[in-house]
Amino acid sequence: MLELNNVTTYYGNIQALKDVSLIINEGEIITLIGANGAGKTTTLMSISGLTPPRSGQIVFEKNPIHGLNPEKIVRMGVSHVPEGRRIFPFLTVLENLDMGAFLRKDKDGIRKDLKYVFELFPILAQRKHQAGGTLSGGEQQMLAISRALMARPRLLLLDEPSLGLAPLIIKQIFSIIEKLNKEHNTTIFLVEQNANLALKIAHRAYVMENGNITLTGSGHDLLSNDAVKKAYLGI
């Protein structure tokens, strides 16, 4: 579904990604783990066009998407939940969700998706007229995911959904991610620091260090890999 071939991305003079190649098949949950500053977020931003790569190819469903506007990439069915939630604090929950459906014109479809999202996260339905900034951290993360879902993506890019949340909420969000993957057949590319949890739900995983992919395998395999255990699971 998505293929990265030798992608390199720079911030000014600083190289963040060095020849990153990875493959995501349809219907998979793929996770990318790594230390701070390894380039995980940059990988996602390169895919969604927020920091266009300097060289290499990104191919989504046989169409090259590197160098395209973020707008066009969203239109093709790739939604990005940015790191740190980044909801719109002064817009209400409902307006936030409507922003997610910015490129869509089908009112009935939007209404249906709104209902679906409210079923996934009933708390958002209760808070729908509340300003986004007044939500708790967990609710904001739910809103951020829901907002991305409103674009009806086929590939969902999730950047650290567990950031700063209580363990119970993290569990809830992860179970929803699995549910989305199973029920809607949404392909999910998950970037995480919480390696333990991420590897448990992932079909396959990549490990990133200093802008390189250093290890790959099934989630289960990596969980029992000694190097991963030592570096990321603290065992």
Place this chain on the structure above:
Amino acid sequence: MTPLKHILRSIMISIWFMFLTFPLMVVYINPLNYTVTWRWKNMIMVGIGTFFASFFWRRFQNRTVGNNDKPSLGQKTLNHIYTSPEISRMLLGVLILFTLSFPFIFSTYQTNVFTTALMYVVLGLGLNIVVGLAGLLDLGYVAFYAVGAYSYALLNHHFGVGFWVALPLGALVAAFFGILLGIPVLRLRGDYLAIVTLGFGEIIRLILENWDKVFFGPSGISNISRPAFFGVELVEKSIPHAIKYMYYLVLLLVLFTIFFVNRLKNSRIGRAWIALREDEIACQAMGINKMRTKLTAFALGATWAGMVGVIFAAKTTFINPASFTFMESAIILSIVVLGGMGSIPGVILGAFFLVLLPEYFRTLGDYRMLAFGASMVIMMVFRPQGLISHIRTKYNFNAKEPLA
């Protein structure tokens, strides 16, 4: 704080004010006799005045600190007006009657002044799209106003194009300039954008002033036609009629603008502007085209400036570059900021304040900038959100509803 502390602070403040106002209030130089008069009495007056003002202000604040959560009387009445449909409907009725009958009750002079105020209402609402909604600080807004005015003046001068044809044309030309300026400039943010737009405003004015062959330089363009009334030229002699007509015309534009901006505010693009102001990266991740959204705001703002420009040229029948200085941009921006960014009633009130007060206190014209500056400082300290702040959504918490 104890009263003693209040007194000490107030003394400090009065000394500071005596020092500040020293050159203005105490020293008096008579340039004819080369004498200097020292008006020490003024200094004492200033000292005593500020002391008491500061003391009572402090006492007053001290008293209100305790019951901060209770809404003040003014807020209560405002809320009451907002929520009660009868009162707001009655007020609206009175307002409509008043504005409609205004030219027949008041003199031609008053009507003319009021028309100017209404023009600034439209300009303020136009800039409000750019500054208040999209959050792009535009210090060269007057350039688009000038573009509109000169479009009509030149079209009328060379080709005899009438007002009604020029109105949409002027708006279009201004919008075009808005896009032209916007494409390179909107990559910048915040302060940088402000400086570049400021430069653009000055460039337009300098071109108008110095390119004599095309724009007639500082002597301007005169004998611009007044608007026709459904194809009938209003005779030049009946200037009072023309002024009345102009008044209704501008009033119509104000109503149209209020309607349009209100719709815009609650539309998807309006929300996209607010969202873009809050978080650009999140917006891009949502598929909102940053550039196009900002350009729309810029072009729409320019469109309104262009329309008012055409009306301005038709109203005064004479324009020259002196009407489009940076001061004009500053006043329009002040209208938006003073009135309340993003708030339609706020901008309307702000326009009336900033246009009518200087007009009616013309005798105190020397102190205008002094009062202007002081009121700006006071506003920013005590009411930074503007006279009527922008309320987006009201959230009423219902305690009966169970939490979670």
